Amino acid sequence: MRNTPPSQLPWQQPLWQTIAQRLHDDTLPHALLLSGAHGVGKNHLARLLAHALLCRQRGRDALPCGECRDCQLCAAQTHPDFLQVVPHEAGKVISVDQIRGVGQYMALKSHAGGYKVVLISPAEQMNLAAANSLLKTLEEPPSDALLILVSSRAATLTATVRSRCQQLSVARPSQQQALQWLQQEIDGSHDLPLLLTLADGAPLRALQMARDGLPAHRAEMLQQLIQLATGRSDPLAVASKWLKFGHQDSLYWMRTWIEDMIRLRSTSTPPRVINDDIRPQLLDLSAHLTLQQLHTRLDKAIETARLIERQCNAQLLLEDLLIGWAK
Numbered sequence: 001m002r003n004t005p006p007s008q009l010p011w012q013q014p015l016w017q018t019i020a021q022r023l024h025d026d027t028l029p030h031a032l033l034l035s036g037a038h039g040v041g042k043n044h045l046a047r048l049l050a051h052a053l054l055c056r057q058r059g060r061d062a063l064p065c066g067e068c069r070d071c072q073l074c075a076a077q078t079h080p081d082f083l084q085v086v087p088h089e090a091g092k093v094i095s096v097d098q099i100r101g102v103g104q105y106m107a108l109k110s111h112a113g114g115y116k117v118v119l120i121s122p123a124e125q126m127n128l129a130a131a132n133s134l135l136k137t138l139e140e141p142p143s144d145a146l147l148i149l150v151s152s153r154a155a156t157l158t159a160t161v162r163s164r165c166q167q168l169s170v171a172r173p174s175q176q177q178a179l180q181w182l183q184q185e186i187d188g189s190h191d192l193p194l195l196l197t198l199a200d201g202a203p204l205r206a207l208q209m210a211r212d213g214l215p216a217h218r219a220e221m222l223q224q225l226i227q228l229a230t231g232r233s234d235p236l237a238v239a240s241k242w243l244k245f246g247h248q249d250s251l252y253w254m255r256t257w258i259e260d261m262i263r264l265r266s267t268s269t270p271p272r273v274i275n276d277d278i279r280p281q282l283l284d285l286s287a288h289l290t291l292q293q294l295h296t297r298l299d300k301a302i303e304t305a306r307l308i309e310r311q312c313n314a315q316l317l318l319e320d321l322l323i324g325w326a327k
């Protein structure tokens with residue numbers, strides 16, 4: 001199979017036109033921060049831009065040609081002038097050693113005599129030492145180099161890093177545009193509007209959820225939480241099961257459930273919620289809790305996710321979180 005460049009996501013066309021214009025005018029900054037919700041296609045856009053910068057015969061729309069040697073190397077993920085920095089393990093930190101590597105990489109001359117591009121994603125996973133180390137590169141960027149930071153939680157980046165990047169925000173598509181795209185990507189057996197709502201309107205997250213079977217995991221998790229809350233299961237058993245589904249996804253559902261419980265309990269008119277199909281179960285689960293208690297549980301879920309990212313024991317942390325829900 002021939003390697004092809006990433007195709008353009010339809011809802012990113014206006015943003016791409018802005019980028020294309022800057023490429024044409026040679027006014028791209030040395031550091032870009034692509035921000036926006038998880039699953040709107042920030043990494044996709046970053047790779048497309050890297051690919052376009054390295055292509056030798058970009059089209060008028062600034063899209064990569066897909067034919068030249070640089071395009072072929074990009075598509076095979078072996079282009080020597082493109083470095084992608086990601087956590088060694090999903091959900092863990094990007095270390096200071098990895099960012100020092102970026103500095104050394106940037107100091108070298110480009111292999112092809114053109115641009116050098118570094119993509120750091122998710123940028124918020126850099127620990128403080130890594131972020132401080134990145135500042136040196138951001139302060140003295142080599143010419144013909146572009147650093148692309150990608151983050152769905154840009155506000156948590158240090159202000160010094162943020163202020164040295166030009167921020168481009170990647171928006172969610174309209175529901176209609178997202179559903180049209182999902183229809184082409186997913187077979188007919190999924191409830192696409194529900195899937196898109198569960199993904200908080202982010203199409204790539206919805207696609208990934210469908211591929212990973214997350215709607216089924218979510219239904220099982222909900223049953224397990226109800227069993228726990230009604231004294232028919234224990235936190236240790238439920239934590240083990242949730243760990244098998246993946247702690248990030250488990251905590252994502254837990255967080256959205258509590259957020260929806262707070263929405264449902266805060267207003268008498270039916271609010272918009274993410275987990276629209278399980279309103280009655282969420283109301284049941286939150287029936288004996290005050291709003292204050294729900295907010296405390298939300299904080300706990302967010303803190304648990306943060307601690308797991310910092311390489312703490314995921315099973316213990318999940319058990320600790322679930323003990324609060326046990327009858």
Ligand SMILES: [Zn+2]
Binds near residue numbers: 065
């Ligand atoms: Zn090309």
